[in-house]
Amino acid sequence: MIREKILHIDHTAEQGGTELYLLGLCSRMLKKGLQVFLIVGSDGPLVTNAKAKSIPTYIVPMPQVWKLFRLIISIFQCYKLIKKTTLI
Numbered sequence: 482m483i484r485e486k487i488l489h490i491d492h493t494a495e496q497g498g499t500e501l502y503l504l505g506l507c508s509r510m511l512k513k514g515l516q517v518f519l520i521v522g523s524d525g526p527l528v529t530n531a532k533a534k535s536i537p538t539y540i541v542p543m544p545q546v547w548k549l550f551r552l553i554i555s556i557f558q559c560y561k562l563i564k565k566t567t568l569i
Contacts, residue, residue, distance in 0.1 A: 485516065487510060488519075490519075494527040495526065517536055518537050519538045
């Protein structure tokens with residue numbers, strides 16, 4: 482039987498509401514027998530707490546990449562809005 486593999490990516494290792502939810506979600510998935518992995522953009526509390534819960538966690542620096550990604554999404558959303566309102 483093939484175990485499902487799930488990868489979560491978070492650009493920050495700070496621990497806010499989203500990250501707390503992510504830790505809980507990953508823990509529940511592990512208990513259900515799923516393979517869960519976490520990639521985080523830097524070291525910090527999220528990494529420490531994920532490893533304490535036996536969640537395989539990797540650090541991949543990505544601060545500028547995520548800013549660019551958000552910019553591209555914003556431009557695309559603007560384009561969709563402009564097209565929807567027939568401004569172009």
